[in-house]
Amino acid sequence: xxxxxxxxxxxxxxxxxxxxxxxxxxxxxxxxxxxxxxxxxxxxxxxxxxxxxxxxxxxxxxxxxxxxxxxxxxxxxxxxxxxxxxxxxxxxxxxxxxxxxxxxxxxxxxxxxxxxxxxxxxxxxxxxxxxxxxxxxxxxxxxxxxxxxxxxxxxxxxxxxxxxxxxxxxxxxxxxxxxxxxxxxxxxxxxxxxxxxxxxxxxxxxxxxxxxxxxxxxxxxxxxxxxxxxxxxxxxxxxxxxxxxxxxxxxxxxxxxxxxxxxxxxxxxxxxxxxxxxxxxxxxxxxxxxxxxxxxxxxxxxxxxxxxxxxxxxxxxxxxxxxxxxxxxxxxxxxxxxxxxxxxxxxxxxxxxxxxxxxxxxxxxxxxxxxxxxxxx
Amino acid sequence: xxxxxxxxxxxxxxxxxxxxxxxxxxxxxxxxxxxxxxxxxxxxxxxxxxxxxxxxxxxxxxxxxxxxxxxxxxxxxxxxxxxxxxxxxxxxxxxxxxxxxxxxxxxxxxxxxxxxxxxxxxxxxxxxxxxxxxxxxxxxxxxxxxxxxxxxxxxxxxxxxxxxxxxxxxxxxxxxxxxxxxxxxxxxxxxxxxxxxxxxxxxxxxxxxxxxxxxxxxxxxxxxxxxxx
Numbered sequence: 001x002x003x004x005x006x007x008x009x010x011x012x013x014x015x016x017x018x019x020x021x022x023x024x025x026x027x028x029x030x031x032x033x034x035x036x037x038x039x040x041x042x043x044x045x046x047x048x049x050x051x052x053x054x055x056x057x058x059x060x061x062x063x064x065x066x067x068x069x070x071x072x073x074x075x076x077x078x079x080x081x082x083x084x085x086x087x088x089x090x091x092x093x094x095x096x097x098x099x100x101x102x103x104x105x106x107x108x109x110x111x112x113x114x115x116x117x118x119x120x121x122x123x124x125x126x127x128x129x130x131x132x133x134x135x136x137x138x139x140x141x142x143x144x145x146x147x148x149x150x151x152x153x154x155x156x157x158x159x160x161x162x163x164x165x166x167x168x169x170x171x172x173x174x175x176x177x178x179x180x181x182x183x184x185x186x187x188x189x190x191x192x193x194x195x196x197x198x199x200x201x202x203x204x205x206x207x208x209x210x211x212x213x214x215x216x217x218x219x220x221x222x223x224x225x226x227x228x229x230x231x232x233x234x235x236x237x238x239x240x241x242x243x244x245x246x247x248x249x250x251x252x253x254x255x256x257x258x259x260x261x262x263x264x265x266x267x268x269x270x271x272x273x274x275x276x277x278x279x280x281x282x283x284x285x286x287x288x289x290x291x292x293x294x295x296x297x298x299x300x301x302x303x304x305x306x307x308x309x310x311x312x313x314x315x316x317x318x319x320x321x322x323x324x325x326x327x328x329x330x331x332x333x334x335x336x337x338x339x340x341x342x343x344x345x346x347x348x349x350x351x352x353x354x355x356x357x358x359x360x361x362x363x364x365x366x367x368x369x370x371x372x373x374x375x376x377x
Numbered sequence: 378x379x380x381x382x383x384x385x386x387x388x389x390x391x392x393x394x395x396x397x398x399x400x401x402x403x404x405x406x407x408x409x410x411x412x413x414x415x416x417x418x419x420x421x422x423x424x425x426x427x428x429x430x431x432x433x434x435x436x437x438x439x440x441x442x443x444x445x446x447x448x449x450x451x452x453x454x455x456x457x458x459x460x461x462x463x464x465x466x467x468x469x470x471x472x473x474x475x476x477x478x479x480x481x482x483x484x485x486x487x488x489x490x491x492x493x494x495x496x497x498x499x500x501x502x503x504x505x506x507x508x509x510x511x512x513x514x515x516x517x518x519x520x521x522x523x524x525x526x527x528x529x530x531x532x533x534x535x536x537x538x539x540x541x542x543x544x545x546x547x548x549x550x551x552x553x554x555x556x557x558x559x560x561x562x563x564x565x566x567x568x569x570x571x572x573x574x575x576x577x578x579x580x581x582x583x584x585x586x587x588x589x590x591x592x593x594x595x596x597x598x599x600x601x602x603x604x605x606x
Contacts, residue, residue: 007490014480014487021475274471277432278485278532279460281453372459373424373432 008291011284015291030300036250037304037352038311042320043243044344045312052339054231058224062095062196063205065222066212076191081216085197088215090208092200096192098181102146102174107135113185115178117196123177126156131171133161148184156180197221258359269367276372285368286361293360297353305345313338379406379429379540379571384438386424398424400596401438407588408539411562411572415582416593422575423468423544425593429573430542431459460485464533466543470525472517472532478504479513482531489536496535503531507561523554530561540571547578559584 019026066085068077077096085094098115111132121127128138138144144156162170182189199208209221264272272285311317386399399421406412406429414422427433428440431447434455440448447458464485472481482500504513507527512520520528526546533541541562547555555578562572563586576582582590592599 003490005490006493007488009493010483010487010490010496013493014476014484017476017480270471271473274467274473275484276456277459277465277467277471279456279536280485280488281456284488371433372456373427 011288011291012295015288015295018288019292019295026296030296030303033297033300033352033356034304034307037301037348038307040243040250040352041305041308041348042311042317044348045308045340046317046320048341048344049312049337049339051231052337054228058228058231061224061227063199063202063224064197064209064212065227066094066195066197066216066219067222068194068219070218076187076193077195077219079190079192081219082192082195084216085195085212088208088211090200090204090211091197093198095196097194097196098178098187099193100181100185102184104146109135109172111172111174113174113176113181115181116175119175121159121175121177123179124155124157125159125177126180127160127162127175128158129162129170129173132174133158146184148186150186154180154184254355264363264367269370272364272367273370273372276368276370282365282368286365289360289364290357293357294353297356301349301353305348309338309340378408378441378443379573380404380439380441381425381428382439382441384425384428384435384440386421386428386433387436390436398596399428399435402596402598404591404598406571406573408571409566409569410588411566411574411586413582413587413590414573414575414593415577415590416575416599417577419595420593421596422593424596426542426544426573426575430463430465430540431455432465460488460536462539464536464538464541466526466529466533466541466546468545468548470529470549472520472525472528474518475516477513478509478515478517478520478528481517481528482535484535485532486535500531500535503534504528507531522549523557526550526554526558527561534565538570540573541565543572543574545575545578547576547581552580555580559586562586 066077066081068075068081079096082094082096085091095117097117100113102111102113103109104111111129115121116127119127126144128136128144132138136144138158138161140158140160142158144158146154146156148154156174156176162173162175176184181187187193197208197212199205205223205225209223212219212221275285275288276282311319381402381404384399384402384404385397388396388398402421402425404425414425416422424433428435431442435448438448439446442458442462447455450458472478473484479497479500482503483496486496486499501510501513504510507530509524509527509531512524512528517525517528526549530541533543543562546558550558559581562574562584565572566586574581574587581587
């Protein structure tokens with residue numbers, strides 16, 4: 001074992017010296033390789049982080065949300081529907097919800113206004129998400145003015161700032177009292193935004209949703225699974241779109257890498273001849289070239305991934321935000337919590353390193369099988 | 378003892394450019410002596426050297442090393458014999474450019490997996506012995522002809538081989554450097570090593586250190602001269 005380690009150490013030493021000889025060429029290759037890994041890893045990390053955020057949202061989402069439809073559009077639900085739904089067998093709980101979006105023209109951003117079911121907010125006051133607090137300098141005790149759609153100014157006093165459980169849900173959230181909400185959006189007392197339904201047996205969610213739709217034909221019952229699928233589709237579509245745009249760059253890199261890796265110069269062939277003449281086996285030459293490929297691709301991978309991590313979690317995916325963050329129109333700004341998925345790292349590692357290493361080894365194997373007597377000629 | 382029996386080497390066999398480089402050579406090379414293969418360019422001496430040094434296999438005939446027939450051994454076994462038994466000094470020295478002198482000297486020992494520190498010490502000792510102390514970190518391409526040859530000799534000695542093979546060792550050296558080379562050959566001989574050279578340089582062929590000169594022409598041995606030291 002010790003002999004094997006010493007042997008690898010010697011090969012790595014020689015590989016590093018060998019790489020340093022063509023410093024410019026190898027550095028250029030590493031830079032391009034790093035950029036490709038950076039872009040791919042950024043897309044993956046960003047989508048992954050958004051999925052996590054979405055999962056955080058959905059973990060607290062009701063099993064079924066009931067919305068009323070008018071001419072194919074979302075409308076308010078009559079409050080009486082709550083009792084009708086509660087009466088359905090298998091329904092554990094049905095709660096009417098009041099929530100909506102408020103567009104702030106000053107900041108060109110949307111807030112989510114909500115009447116909380118689990119806490120009481122005093123009329124005239126508001127509990128706000130940290131993004132709103134940051135943008136509007138909303139410290140507890142300070143006033144916050146909102147202009148309703150009918151042109152009436154509403155004054156709120158900031159009563160508190162929400163915890164950062166999930167930036168995606170908490171960043172733009174503003175919790176207000178029911179009276180203020182209805183007044184702000186002119187929603188009558190017998191109307192609700194939607195109804196959140198929980199079910200006794202999770203396996204019956206689809207059945208209960210079907211029952212609700214049958215009993216109340218003017219509503220649609222959306223299950224948590226439906227929302228999850230919609231999120232997934234949106235993320236996959238966006239991720240796919242960026243990856244398709246990336247294909248050209250990836251192909252260009254593959255051509256560059258293939259050219260560099262597969263085109264052995266006369267000098268390199270001569271060197272292989274010398275190494276074989278002085279006692280290296282074909283497998284030693286291939287092993288050394290494997291180290292060369294591994295060192296280049298691993299260096300590029302580590303740099304690319306580290307830069308992508310910083311780009312996504314430190315600089316808010318500045319470069320891809322417009323393409324990937326559809327929520328930018330809904331949210332003033334939110335920060336993603338860092339998360340790395342081992343499987344995803346492994347996949348990226350294999351997909352980016354393996355082709356390069358193979359492209360390096362195949363021509364070397366062909367060259368390394370030549371007779372060592374070329375060194376004498 | 379190295380023994381060649383009716384050894385032939387044909388390049389591009391069966392093609393229009395087929396070339397018989399060595400034709401039915403039978404030769405015995407004794408241990409611990411200095412043998413020179415002498416002949417004009419194209420006489421087949423370098424090809425014969427590659428067959429002796431396990432760098433190539435004969436097309437026909439037998440090559441015995443210490444009584445063992447190595448003519449038909451697979452590449453892997455030939456490499457092992459080559460690595461342990463022979464040290465090579467090539468005509469253009471064939472140092473690897475861009476890497477240090479020390480690394481060039483250590484290269485043949487890398488596949489053996491010896492302790493890196495001990496290997497480095499061994500290489501430095503060899504460089505010192507050949508008057509190259511302080512040159513270890515220099516790049517191979519910065520060396521003069523004489524220095525490059527001494528590095529090539531150090532590289533040939535790193536695995537402590539029994540046989541040293543040198544192809545036209547004085548072809549790129551002036552008289553003084555050629556004499557210095559022959560002095561080193563004398564030292565190697567004194568250590569009990571076998572030395573096989575190719576050369577058509579009279580300075581080498583007529584040197585005192587040389588025990589035997591084997592003349593070649595057109596791939597065959599033409600005469601045998603025995604020069605006792």
